[in-house]
Amino acid sequence: RKEVEQDPGPFNVPEGATVAFNCTYSNSASQSFFWYRQDCRKEPKLLMSVYSSGNEDGRFTAQLNRASQYISLLIRDSKLSDSATYLCVVNIGGTASKLTFGTGTRLQVTL
């Protein structure tokens, strides 16, 4: 079983739609959770951290369910510029601040 699993997509949605991505992680000792965004042939960029209480940043809302080992990202009012791959990322802890990435979910927003 992969440490971090995501639906690879692609998700094709019209502009203005709401889209949700899900992610599960296998290690219950995971301590920190993030969503990164990666544009085609570019580096990953930190989109937002994910907290147990849930957090929101503009059109983006992230949720964490530790009991189910499940992370979600909701994007409201999708824009063309949201088209990218969204990577679910966890940190298990230990001596190194190693990030473990999912394979990513590709989003294509269309007119």
Added chain:
Amino acid sequence: ETGVTQSPTHLIKTRGQQVTLRCSSQSGHNTVSWYQQALGQGPQFIFQYYREEENGRGNFPPRFSGLQFPNYSSELNVNALELDDSALYLCASSFEQSPYEQYFGPGTRLTVT
């Protein structure tokens, strides 16, 4: 832009050769991590350097090695290149106080033929 730079941008090598990739971290960041991203996959952790010492390693063989310099810049060396080493190699830097908020450079795309 994150301020993390990597060189070279692209590189083509032959199987069996050796390669050195370079990374300059963002100003003030003292921790550097290296990741390998194969096509269609998420980045995989290779190792991390903190205060010029290796601070953790992923599931990569010893032919992957690294260095960190006093100015916090870093090198990734790969010996005896294999075809499967073809990938995007990403460097990420972070503050000691926020080690999980990592900022990535643009990467070096390595092709092994």
